[in-house]
Amino acid sequence: DSGVTQTPKHLITATGQRVTLRCSPRSGDLSVYWYQQSLDQGLQFLIQYYNGEERAKGNILERFSAQQFPDLHSELNLSSLELGDSALYFCASSVGSSGGVNTQYFGPGTRLTVL
Amino acid sequence: TQLLEQSPQFLSIQEGENLTVYCNSSSVFSSLQWYRQEPGEGPVLLVTVVTGGEVKKLKRLTFQFGDARKDSSLHITAAQPGDTGLYLCAGPIMDSNYQLIWGAGTKLIIKP
Numbered sequence: 487d488s489g490v491t492q493t494p495k496h497l498i499t500a501t502g503q504r505v506t507l508r509c510s511p512r513s514g515d516l517s518v519y520w521y522q523q524s525l526d527q528g529l530q531f532l533i534q535y536y537n538g539e540e541r542a543k544g545n546i547l548e549r550f551s552a553q554q555f556p557d558l559h560s561e562l563n564l565s566s567l568e569l570g571d572s573a574l575y576f577c578a579s580s581v582g583s584s585g586g587v588n589t590q591y592f593g594p595g596t597r598l599t600v601l
Numbered sequence: 602t603q604l605l606e607q608s609p610q611f612l613s614i615q616e617g618e619n620l621t622v623y624c625n626s627s628s629v630f631s632s633l634q635w636y637r638q639e640p641g642e643g644p645v646l647l648v649t650v651v652t653g654g655e656v657k658k659l660k661r662l663t664f665q666f667g668d669a670r671k672d673s674s675l676h677i678t679a680a681q682p683g684d685t686g687l688y689l690c691a692g693p694i695m696d697s698n699y700q701l702i703w704g705a706g707t708k709l710i711i712k713p
Contacts (some may be wrong), residue, residue, distance in 0.1 A: 528705035542700045592643025
């Protein structure tokens, strides 16, 4: 158990809909990262938050947005869903302090299926 | 642009065989990490290598960081079905200790 929780575990929805994925980081971790992983693909970095502020953006679509709340949990919002958005979405957290090695701890993922 | 290239992309071998997978870059990394991801689960850190030429062992897994800190290898001795998974290497983006660059991974299947 990494200490990172994600809900829901599975999500099935229709094209055009909007969904929210939730992540709670490990206790004490200030950084949260969101990744997308399509079938048999590597991890695609979407976005990172650090202590409530956006820190880095990757290949995140404009239809997607995220935020990190004062209690450090994070939500990833996906809207106007398309079939191609079907994937595993992972949240990871890290301490996020400067210096040293950054180890990311991953949650169990949310499997999104868009029909 | 920093990139991490992993090879092979896919490897299927019999239980008991040895194997090596690679993580290569043209860029220097301050450290590299190896993660293993099992189907339907999130990646889990196996090891971090920091010093050029460093060798770390984790039971039957041996990790090496290249002398120039541009590449790393993972060698598995006497592979077991439990070693099956996606092996990912990752390294910190230059000037950032927060964000990692990820390789595309090597999908390893060990057949009983």
